[in-house]
Structures are given as C-alpha cells and as structure tokens.
Amino acid sequence: MELLPFFEWLEASALGEAAKAYGGVFAVVQMFHLLALALLGGTVILGDLRLLGLVMADVPSETVIRNTQQWFNAALVLIAASGLFMSGAVAIKLYYNEMFWAKMTGLGLGIAFVYGIRRPLLLRFEHATINPWALRLLAVTSLVIWFSVAACGRWIGFS
Amino acid sequence: MQPMLNDLLLSLAHWFDAMPWSTALHESLYLYAWAESTHVLTLMVFLGMLFIIDLRMLGLIFTDVPASTVAKRLDVPMLIGFAVMFATGFILYFAIPVRTTQSLWFRIKVVLLIAAGINALLFRARMKAADGSWDRDPKPPRRLRISAGLSLALWAGVVITGRTIAYDWFDCHKQLPYFLYWAAGCVDEMARFE
Numbered sequence: 001m002e003l004l005p006f007f008e009w010l011e012a013s014a015l016g017e018a019a020k021a022y023g024g025v026f027a028v029v030q031m032f033h034l035l036a037l038a039l040l041g042g043t044v045i046l047g048d049l050r051l052l053g054l055v056m057a058d059v060p061s062e063t064v065i066r067n068t069q070q071w072f073n074a075a076l077v078l079i080a081a082s083g084l085f086m087s088g089a090v091a092i093k094l095y096y097n098e099m100f101w102a103k104m105t106g107l108g109l110g111i112a113f114v115y116g117i118r119r120p121l122l123l124r125f126e127h128a129t130i131n132p133w134a135l136r137l138l139a140v141t142s143l144v145i146w147f148s149v150a151a152c153g154r155w156i157g158f159s
Numbered sequence: 160m161q162p163m164l165n166d167l168l169l170s171l172a173h174w175f176d177a178m179p180w181s182t183a184l185h186e187s188l189y190l191y192a193w194a195e196s197t198h199v200l201t202l203m204v205f206l207g208m209l210f211i212i213d214l215r216m217l218g219l220i221f222t223d224v225p226a227s228t229v230a231k232r233l234d235v236p237m238l239i240g241f242a243v244m245f246a247t248g249f250i251l252y253f254a255i256p257v258r259t260t261q262s263l264w265f266r267i268k269v270v271l272l273i274a275a276g277i278n279a280l281l282f283r284a285r286m287k288a289a290d291g292s293w294d295r296d297p298k299p300p301r302r303l304r305i306s307a308g309l310s311l312a313l314w315a316g317v318v319i320t321g322r323t324i325a326y327d328w329f330d331c332h333k334q335l336p337y338f339l340y341w342a343a344g345c346v347d348e349m350a351r352f353e
Contacts, residue, residue: 031319042207
C-alpha cells in the first residue's frame, strides 16, 4: 500500500495549511498533546503500578482499573486529534521519518493491547483469580509499550 | 528593583555560561536531547498523578475511594516525578542559561510555577484542616474544587510556556516594543531605548 499520496494530501489540505500558518495555534495544540500525554501516561502508570502492588495497595486493583479507563479513552482521543493536527504541518517530512513509523507501530500495538487484551482480561475477571505472574507481565508489557510510543514521539523532533 | 534583579539574574546566567560543562551540554549530540526527553516524558509521572488527584477533587474520578486516600497514595510518585522534572529542567537551563534567563516564556513559566506551588500548599492546608468530614463524598466542597480547577489551569500554563521557550518570537535580538524588552529582561536593548 502506497501511503505517500495521503501524506502529500494532508500537508496540502486546509488542516496542513492552518497548522503551518499559525505558530501560536500549533503551540496551543501541542500543549493539548502534552497534557493528554500526561493524562494518558498517568492512567497507564497508575493502573500498572497498582497491578505490580507498588501504589494504592490498599485500594482494590479492580477499582483502580475501572476508574482510570474512561480517562484513558478521553486522553487517547485528545492526543490523537491534536497529533493529527500537528502532523498536518510536517506530513511529508513525517512520511520519511523512521521514528514516526516506529511510533505509529507502537501506537497500533498499544491500542490493540489495551482494547484486545488488557481490558477484556482485567474488567471481566476478578484479579485474584488471575495468575499473579500474568498480571505482572501484563503491567510490565503495558509500561514498555506506552513508554516506547511516548519516547519515539519525542524523538521524532530530534531525528 | 526590576533592573537590579535583571542584572543579577543575567550575571548568574553568564557565570553558568562560562562553565565548560554548560558548553559541553549545549554542544553534546545526545545528552541535551536525553535531558529534554526525560523532562517531557516525566510529565506522565508528575503531571499524570497530579491530574488524577485534581480530577478526584473535582469529583470526576475515583469517586468510590476517599479523596484523602487518592491524594496520599499518589503523593510519593508525584513528588518523585517533580524531582526528576526539576533536576532535568535545571540541566536544560544550565545548558542555555543566557537565552533562557531573557526568555519571556521562561519568566512567565517561573511565575506560574510559583503560583501553582502556593496553590498546592494552600490546598494541602485545607485538606488537613478538613478533618475528613467530606473525605468520602464523591464531590468535595466548592472551595476545594476551585483549587483543583485552578491547579489544572496553572499547570496547563506551565506546560505551554515551557513548550514556547523553544520559539524565538520574543527573543531579545528581535525588534520588539519596549514593554516586551522590559518583561523579558533584555537589559542592553532597554538601554538603547534610553
């Protein structure tokens, strides 16, 4: 599948024009991207550290997972929307940037992991009935995936 | 008072700038990028925990867990995150001290940081004084919700001014109105006006 035409179209679109023309707007959108990063990362880290028994040990892990999930969803929507806007300004450059593709791969993996594995498992079963090592593996995998996505995202700017 | 403070801050910046380590950091291929990445990624720990505490105080998350439990349990990870952000933030300042000292955005950021700090201290005092009467309420009292909202707004301001330090819109070498030179502490440019 040839994706370059899509990136060329995106850069030439009204979105790309707007993102390029107004540096101030770009900076504000980037602020939302960073605030969403904090919220998304915060909910992931809290859930995973709880599964590892490192924080909120006196609160049931089911409660922690249930409470953080809708804020993870909100952060994911905000981070994707602001990210799309920002990518409009540098779409063609991103197409040739390896870190961008590493990040998108990680993001796809992360979304599949959260909605396909982590949530079905943690919301459907009582955590005491799950093998503790499976829970720990789940938590570490989640931390590694989302840290990689964020780190690749930062590194787009350096590469 | 303000010119004196500007001169003082600028001489401090020049003193840092003259240190070989400052130049080495600035010119290093990776160390500066690592410090900056750590600074940004630690937002997930520091600001992430702070958001969850503030959202609890707004009655929007963990409504089935006492507010003080959320605040106390997340306090340590939040402070660890803050320590990392402060340390990496100092490294970033140390690598480019003169320009940062005369950055309008950096100055606004420091003011917002101080305001957010004062707000956090008042918040803590109010929580302690509350003796747990509303601890289990899904929605804390109004004045705590106002504090939490203010905290979110102030930290959003810290994030955006932190990001815009990288833009050169209001750097001293640009042609700017006098009040911007004044606000950014561009002492040489101000002298040229007189």
